[in-house]
Amino acid sequence: MPSHRSDDEDKPCRACSDFKTWAKGQNKVTFTSPNKPQHPRPKDCPLDKDEIGRSTWGFLHSMASYFPDKPTKKQSEDMARFFNIFAQFYPCEPCAIDFQEDLKRHPPKTSSGTALARWLCERHNTVNKKLGKPVFDCSKVHERWRDGWKDGSCD
Ligand SMILES: Cc1cc2nc3c(=O)[nH]c(=O)nc-3n(C[C@H](O)[C@H](O)[C@H](O)COP(=O)(O)OP(=O)(O)OC[C@H]3O[C@@H](n4cnc5c(N)ncnc54)[C@H](O)[C@@H]3O)c2cc1C
Structure with missing residues (x-):
């Protein structure tokens, strides 16, 4: 069953489910439903949990990889504050609650x-483990997200 938005219990939360689960919960026709009219899903639909996750990790890892190696005190404090605020507003609520707990630890x-970059890689690996996904080698985080x-396959 898809999760529901906390401000409206009748509306399933797209950002907390993958699209197929969300569509099933709504009894919607999907482009993969057998024996039903086929139509492609438009490109400008609201993001589901996995699309938001993928895009967000891309942004967060890029931001971490480009963070200065000698930040000012203010930059260090602002970045720490950024992650704590980010964790409050991440649109998949169950994901956000677990992430807030992980940030406390x-x-x-x-x-x-x-x-x-290393710290964020470890946080992402915590989510990977929870979801049964492979763990990423954090010694390669700058290769993946910056260099x-x-x-030379990316050059
Ligand atoms: C803060 C946060 C919390 C989340 N919590 C949940 C949750 O509780 N439940 C849930 O179902 N989904 C959660 N998600 C979404 C989930 O992590 C994935 O984004 C989603 O399942 C899509 O996975 P994916 O296989 O496309 O790759 P993603 O996990 O999105 O990774 C994208 C790319 O990042 C690279 N990568 C993988 N691991 C690492 C790493 N450790 N360090 C650096 N780069 C890496 C890989 O190249 C990968 O292709 C969360 C996302 C975020 C941002």
Whole structure:
């Protein structure tokens, strides 16, 4: 069953489910439903949980990888504040609640760009483990999100 928006219990929360689960909960026809009219899903629909997750990780890892290696005190404090505020407003509520708990156990490491990128990689791996996904090798986080792979395949 898809989750529901906290401000309106009758409306399922798209941002908390993948599209197929959400559509099933709504009894909607989908482009993958067998024996039903086929229509492609338009590109400008609201994002589902996985689309929001993928885009958000892309933004967060890029931001962490470009964070200065010698930040000012204010930059360090602002970045820590950013993650705490981000965790309050992440649109998938069950994801946000778990992320807030994880932040309490592992507060943002904002002393340098490398520390931040590594810390965020570990936070993402916590979610990966929860979802049964492979764990990412955090020694490669700058290759993935800033420099491109050492084999030159992104150049
Ligand atoms: C803060 C947050 C909390 C979330 N919580 C939940 C949740 O509780 N339940 C849920 O179902 N979904 C959650 N999601 C969404 C989930 O993490 C995935 O984004 C979603 O399942 C889509 O997964 P994906 O396989 O496309 O790859 P994603 O996990 O979105 O990863 C995108 C890309 O990042 C790279 N990557 C993978 N792991 C790492 C890492 N550790 N460090 C650096 N780069 C990496 C890989 O190249 C991967 O292709 C959350 C997302 C965010 C941003």
